[in-house]
Every structure is written in C-alpha cells, then in structure tokens.
Amino acid sequence: MxxxxxxxxxxxxxxxxxxxxxxxxxxxxxxxxxxxxxxxxxxxxxxxxxxxxxxxxxxxxxxxxxxxxxxxxxxxxxxxxxxxxxxxxxxxxxxxxxxxxxxxxxxxxxxxxxxxxxxxxxxxxxxxxxxxxxxxxxxxxxxxxxxxxxxxxxxxxxxxxxxxxxxxxxxxxxxxxxxxxxxxxxxxxxxxxxxxxxxxxxxxxxxxxxxxAKPPVAIWGTKQVIHYARDHTVADSLQQMGWVQGAIWSNAHVREAVVAMKGKREPSFPPLAPLRDFGEK
Incomplete structure (x- = not known):
C-alpha cells in the first residue's frame, strides 16, 4: 500500500x-x-x-x-x-x-x-x-x-x-x-x-x-448490506441482500471456515482485489 x-x-x-x-x-x-x-x-x-x-x-x-x-x-x-x-x-x-x-x-x-x-x-x-x-x-x-x-x-x-x-x-x-x-x-x-x-x-x-480473520469479501458485503438497510425499507433491503449474496457467495470460503473451525486453526482467506482507476497506466 x-x-x-x-x-x-x-x-x-x-x-x-x-x-x-x-x-x-x-x-x-x-x-x-x-x-x-x-x-x-x-x-x-x-x-x-x-x-x-x-x-x-x-x-x-x-x-x-x-x-x-x-x-x-x-x-x-x-x-x-x-x-x-x-x-x-x-x-x-x-x-x-x-x-x-x-x-x-x-x-x-x-x-x-x-x-x-x-x-x-x-x-x-x-x-x-x-x-x-x-x-x-x-x-x-x-x-x-x-x-x-x-x-x-x-x-x-x-x-x-x-x-x-x-x-x-x-x-x-x-x-x-x-x-x-x-x-x-x-x-x-x-x-x-x-x-x-x-x-x-x-x-x-x-x-x-x-x-x-474473517473473509474480507464477506465483511465487505456485510458492511454494504448494513448501510443499505439503514437507509432503505425492509423490502428493498431484502432484495439488495439477495443481490449482494449472489455476487459474493463462495463455497470455498464457507468450507475453509468450517474446516478451520473443526481443525482448531486460523482460517485463510484471500484479500479483496486492489482497485485501480480507469485513467491509470
């Protein structure tokens, strides 16, 4: 960084x-x-x-x-x-x-x-x-x-x-x-x-x-959903929840979290993708 x-x-x-x-x-x-x-x-x-x-x-x-x-x-x-x-x-x-x-x-x-x-x-x-x-x-x-x-x-x-x-x-x-x-x-x-x-x-x-220690993309999605729900109706927020979950769902992340919990070890998750502006070379 x-x-x-x-x-x-x-x-x-x-x-x-x-x-x-x-x-x-x-x-x-x-x-x-x-x-x-x-x-x-x-x-x-x-x-x-x-x-x-x-x-x-x-x-x-x-x-x-x-x-x-x-x-x-x-x-x-x-x-x-x-x-x-x-x-x-x-x-x-x-x-x-x-x-x-x-x-x-x-x-x-x-x-x-x-x-x-x-x-x-x-x-x-x-x-x-x-x-x-x-x-x-x-x-x-x-x-x-x-x-x-x-x-x-x-x-x-x-x-x-x-x-x-x-x-x-x-x-x-x-x-x-x-x-x-x-x-x-x-x-x-x-x-x-x-x-x-x-x-x-x-x-x-x-x-x-x-x-x-949690999956960064799941934390990202959770923050998005909480803030959206704060400012919108329940119906709108439930619909947005479906979109977010569909966008970020990862069987691999869920499996890693469960396996790590059973093995009494720290899980390992990939970071968020770094961001770049369209104008960057």
Missing part, C-alpha cells in the same frame, strides 16, 4: 489491521487544512489497497480531537457571506469536507474509533462515520458548533440520528452540552467504555484483528 508522508497522523499496518493515530497532541489534534488533505489521502490509499482488512482510529495527548481548527475558517479559507456567489461557494467547500469523512463510511473495510478525552465538534462528525466506537471513561462528546454560532455541518446531524434517539440528538445539537462516556454508552453512541486509553485502544485493535 502506497501512503503519503504524514504530519498530522501516524499510520501502521500489522497483521492486516491498519492503525491511524491523530498525532498533533500539542494542538489538541485539531483539524486544519493539512489534516483534511492527509486524511483524504490515507483513506483513498486504504480503500484502493488490500493489505488492511480493518482500520482503528485513535489519538494522542489529552483529547481525541478538539475539532475544526479555527484556521480552516480564518486565514486559510475565507468564507464569503457578502454575496450570493460567495454563499453558494460555501456549499461546495463543505461538500469537499463532507466527502472526506464519508470515505470513512464507504471504506471497503470496517472502521473502529478508540476515543479518549474530548471528542468535540468535527471529531463527532468523524467518529459517527465509524462502524464501532469504543471510549475511555473520561471521554466526552460535544456538538460544539452551536456554541460558536453555527450549525454542525460535516455529518453529525445526518449520522447521529441513525445512532441514538432523536431527542438525544436535539439536546446535544441545541445546547452544546458535553455528553460523558457513560451516557454515550447508555444511549448507544459507544459500544464499550474502558478505564484507560491503553485498554480502549487494545480493545479496538483486538476487535479489528477478529474482523481481519
């Missing part, structure tokens, strides 16, 4: 598990222009490659992330609200940011977020695009945008209602209150809460290793 040199993250791949770590603790892992560019490049590389079969996203320092860096809407990118043309351009700018986090959701492999400390503003946008969320007992979640006079706009208000009751979404989005990890687990935002960051990351990596 060819990945770019990174300044906001570290990336490793071990035993088919990718581990992406936010690595600007001195800046509370805020999301500046370089963050967005590097994250987009990393997710594209992971999507097109086939070495990683699951992705864990964790962080460093006091907080998982304090959200959007002020420089994104400061000197780096000036939002023009003085004209219709300028305001129209805001929508296109936001679409680019939204597309990056949407790559987490559409990634061919599952994504597990290991969250500690503050998960604030844009960080909530990020983790709601993950498949599974683990948190430390000191973690908290805050839809910070309302506290600075704006609407959360990079995915929180679209994905959070799919994860927790609507009244909880409205309470967080209208008040900008902090939701502690215990409450987040109670309402279903996080799967598990751990005493320490090390325990949280270890659990996320263990879950990722379990996923990586």
């Amino acid at each position: 060819n990945t770019p040199a990174l300044t906001c993250f570290t990336l490793s791949v071990t035993d088919h598990v990718a581990h992406l770590v936010l690595n600007r603790p001195e800046a509370m892992n805020t999301m500046g222009p370089t963050f967005w560019r590097e994250l987009d490049e990393v997710l594209t590389a992971l999507h097109r490659g086939n070495e990683a079969r699951a992705l864990v996203v964790s962080s460093t320092g006091k907080h998982f992330s304090a959200g959007m860096s002020l420089e994104v809407f400061g000197d780096a990118i000036l939002l023009d609200d003085a004209s219709a043309e300028g305001r129209a351009a805001i929508a296109d700018l936001l679409a680019a940011l939204q597309a990056t986090f949407s790559k987490l959701e559409s990634l061919r492999i599952p994504v597990i977020a290991a969250i500690h400390g503050g998960c604030i503003g844009g960080a909530v946008d990020l983790v709601t695009a993950a498949c599974i969320r683990y948190a430390t007992q000191d973690a908290f979640f805050c839809v910070q945008e309302i506290n600075i006079g704006m609407v959360a706009d990079v995915g929180t208000l679209q994905r959070l209602p799919k994860l927790v009751p609507l009244g909880v979404v409205k309470e967080l989005a209208y008040t900008g209150r902090r939701m502690p990890a215990a409450r987040a687990r109670e309402v279903g935002l996080v799967n598990e809460v751990f005493a320490t960051q090390d325990e949280c990351v270890a659990a996320a990596l263990q879950c990722a290793r379990e996923i990586a």
Whole structure:
C-alpha cells in the first residue's frame, strides 16, 4: 500500500489491521487544512489497497480531537457571506469536507474509533462515520458548533440520528452540552467504555484483528448490506441482500471456515482485489 508522508497522523499496518493515530497532541489534534488533505489521502490509499482488512482510529495527548481548527475558517479559507456567489461557494467547500469523512463510511473495510478525552465538534462528525466506537471513561462528546454560532455541518446531524434517539440528538445539537462516556454508552453512541486509553485502544485493535480473520469479501458485503438497510425499507433491503449474496457467495470460503473451525486453526482467506482507476497506466 502506497501512503503519503504524514504530519498530522501516524499510520501502521500489522497483521492486516491498519492503525491511524491523530498525532498533533500539542494542538489538541485539531483539524486544519493539512489534516483534511492527509486524511483524504490515507483513506483513498486504504480503500484502493488490500493489505488492511480493518482500520482503528485513535489519538494522542489529552483529547481525541478538539475539532475544526479555527484556521480552516480564518486565514486559510475565507468564507464569503457578502454575496450570493460567495454563499453558494460555501456549499461546495463543505461538500469537499463532507466527502472526506464519508470515505470513512464507504471504506471497503470496517472502521473502529478508540476515543479518549474530548471528542468535540468535527471529531463527532468523524467518529459517527465509524462502524464501532469504543471510549475511555473520561471521554466526552460535544456538538460544539452551536456554541460558536453555527450549525454542525460535516455529518453529525445526518449520522447521529441513525445512532441514538432523536431527542438525544436535539439536546446535544441545541445546547452544546458535553455528553460523558457513560451516557454515550447508555444511549448507544459507544459500544464499550474502558478505564484507560491503553485498554480502549487494545480493545479496538483486538476487535479489528477478529474482523481481519474473517473473509474480507464477506465483511465487505456485510458492511454494504448494513448501510443499505439503514437507509432503505425492509423490502428493498431484502432484495439488495439477495443481490449482494449472489455476487459474493463462495463455497470455498464457507468450507475453509468450517474446516478451520473443526481443525482448531486460523482460517485463510484471500484479500479483496486492489482497485485501480480507469485513467491509470
């Protein structure tokens, strides 16, 4: 897998598990222009490659992330609200940011977020695009945008209602209150809460290793079906299920899984096919 040199993250791949770590603790892992560019490049590389079969996203320092860096809407990118043309351009700018986090959701492999400390503003946008969320007992979640006079706009208000009751979404989005990890687990935002960051990351990596041991194409199909069912009727989703199963069914995979289970050994499955653009030589 060819990945770019990174300044906001570290990336490793071990035993088919990718581990992406936010690595600007001195800046509370805020999301500046370089963050967005590097994250987009990393997710594209992971999507097109086939070495990683699951992705864990964790962080460093006091907080998982304090959200959007002020420089994104400061000197780096000036939002023009003085004209219709300028305001129209805001929508296109936001679409680019939204597309990056949407790559987490559409990634061919599952994504597990290991969250500690503050998960604030844009960080909530990020983790709601993950498949599974683990948190430390000191973690908290805050839809910070309302506290600075704006609407959360990079995915929180679209994905959070799919994860927790609507009244909880409205309470967080209208008040900008902090939701502690215990409450987040109670309402279903996080799967598990751990005493320490090390325990949280270890659990996320263990879950990722379990996923990586399954047939990658079956994991791919499962992710497709779950997301489709979330957004469609039962009847439509059952029909799509038939198409997906017909596309990826493998007698060899089922046989290998059963034989390995009986033989008390780890199964072996082929990776997903790497992706190439039509424009590539």
